[in-house]
Amino acid sequence: MRAWFWTLLVFVAAVALALVLRDHSGNVLIIAQPWRIELSLTLAVLLILACFVILYIVLRVLAWIGGGPERFRSWRSLRSQKREHELLESGWINVLEGRYTEAEKDLSKLLGKTRSGSRKVLAGLASARASHHLGEFERRDQALALARDSAGSDPRLREAAATVAAEMYLDQNRPQDALVLLQPLQDANSRYFHATRLLLRAHRQLRNDDRVYELTRLLARRGVLEKTEALQLIETSAAARLQAGGPDGFKAIWGDLKSDERTLPDIALAGAAVQQSQGNIDEASRILEAALQVRLEPRLLNAYSQCPPEHVARRLSKAELWLKANPDDSALLAALGNLCLTGELWGQGEHYLLRSMKLRSDMRIHALLGNLYDRLGRADDAARHWRLASGVAGVLPTLPVSRALPAADMRGDPTLIDVGRLPQARVLRDMPAPVAASAADFAGDEFSDSVAAAVLAPEPPPPDTPSSATAGEAGLDEYFDSAPIPGVDVSQTSDRPARGSGQN
Structure with a gap:
């Protein structure tokens, strides 16, 4: 609009000048010894305008040439800013997409080049988040320290650095460190809802039920928390407060709850337990009945x-x-x-x-x-x-009815033989095979006594029976193969005298 106005003004001036000069017959005399120059008024005016235009163009060209170095520096700065913006944009996009390694490469380049404090803070926070997701907590802390130092005295940048650091500390289950950063933000501005939510998360990790209850009330009143989430947090925190407060703090805590909150299951159970511990069974019944009327x-x-x-x-x-x-x-x-x-x-x-x-x-x-x-x-x-x-x-x-496994049949074991150290022992050959025992037919000590009597009872040797030692050797010879092993000198491997050694 301004350009059209100036164009119209120039045309009006040109038309007015043409009308004035057309009817004017005056002359302009210029005397410069030894010259005498005489011009018409119209030509003199046109020459003056032409000289003005030429002088203006010459001066603009000289100014453009003189401002070349500054213009070159400005061009370089703009190009550098453009590259830094591209690196910052690429780094944040990679962080949001989960490509943390590529994000760290771009952000490291930016941190090494930029001189802008705000871009250095943003790049440091993005690099810290990428390192946090990669589990490199030492590099994350270095990036956070760089961001805090670059923020200087700018309150917005300092709040941004504190908020990002606190959120990562909470992810790492370090609520106490997060509280140190978040509490000043909450004290300075209670409407800083994101910091308040992080503060609520920190107190939940620390199990500070009183603070969880207060912050949940605050956020629910401001409409930041959904009703379902707020009721769940109020239920758990209020129930814990009732259990911790006991009979002394019951009246104050219970009176602070709304009627619909008193019917929540955990709160009703905690309140009824406190009343029942004091012997107030009727009051405990009324608390439970009010909750059961709802669900x-x-x-x-x-x-x-x-x-x-x-x-x-x-x-x-x-x-x-x-x-x-x-x-x-x-x-x-x-x-x-x-x-x-x-x-x-x-x-x-x-x-x-x-x-x-x-x-x-x-x-x-x-x-x-x-x-x-x-x-x-x-x-x-x-x-x-x-x-x-x-x-x-x-x-x-x-499980089915428990029964013991049957005893093993040892009657065919060749190692159960009479030895000289137990002259009264006898082999369990004539005893019946044992049957499976159970808790129903277990005979106790009577069965043990009968077995012991059968084992230790002496048996008279039958007539024409060789001695026990000879019978034992004969039995062993019958069972084991007595043929010599090829290539082995039995006399060197056994402590028994070789057969027939007495005859030689």
Whole structure:
């Protein structure tokens, strides 16, 4: 628009000048001894304009020539900046795509060339992230130190370096180092939500439940955390606070919770446990019932089914109302069975437990049935359900009735011979083969005594029977091959006298 305005202005001036000069008949006399120059006014004006234009062009050319070195330096700087931008862009793209080795090459070149503090900070942080993902933590720390030094007094660059370093420390499970960097950022600006989320993560790793609860509340109020994630964090942190606070801190912690948060399973279990530890069974019942009205969670039902016998009737009536609306809930049926066992309502308890077992074969249900049948004196049924409970648990297999292996038959062993050191021992040749022993027919000490008597009882030698030593040698000669081994001098390898040596 400005160019069009100046063009129009020049044309208007030209037209006005032409109109003025056309009707003007004046002359211009220039006397410069010894010359006398006389020109018309129109020609004089045109010459002046031409001289002005020429002088302007000459001066611009001289200025362009004089600014050559500076222009060359500027061109080199622009070219260097372009290359640095390309290296920085390529390095960050490689980091985001996971090509960390290529990213380190580009960023190392940039760090060695650039003189810009901001580009050096960005390149250092990108290089630190690449080294972190490669597991080279020493190089990462060097890159982070370079980025912090290059940031100088620029607050934004210093915050960026601190945030990136804290995030990597949290990935490395170093929450205390991350807290040192993040806490100043949180104190300076509470609306710095990314730093607040990192601070929440650090306190979760340190199990600082009070700070986790406070930061979760803050982020949920600002809309940074999703409702599901916030409720999960509030549930775990508030339950831990209730357990740590005990009866003394229960009132303050419980009063700080919203009504929908008190019905969360972990919070309800922790609150009921605190009340039950103080003997406030009715208050514990109300806490669990409020949570169970929202959802029949198995852990809550299990806790609700454990109470003193005097409170069984009230809890049974409440649970039976829930059963009308949820007749096929296995956990609810198991809780009713447990309550019946506590109140010694054996028949009703068996009915509920068998219904629950039809819906789901659960270890706890089998264990409860085993306890029930054991109390009723039905030992076989109790043992069967206890075995099923161990099988459902997956730790122990369900084994058949244990039986011992049968003893080995040693009657044909050639080494069982009479020796001179035990003159009264006899070979177990005439005894019957042993049978498999079991826990049912084990005879105890009587069987051991009979075996010992049979082994040690003397047996009179039959007539015309050679001596025991001779019979032993004959038996060995019968069993073992007495032929000499070819190429072996038996007299040098045996401590027994050679046969027939006495005859020679």
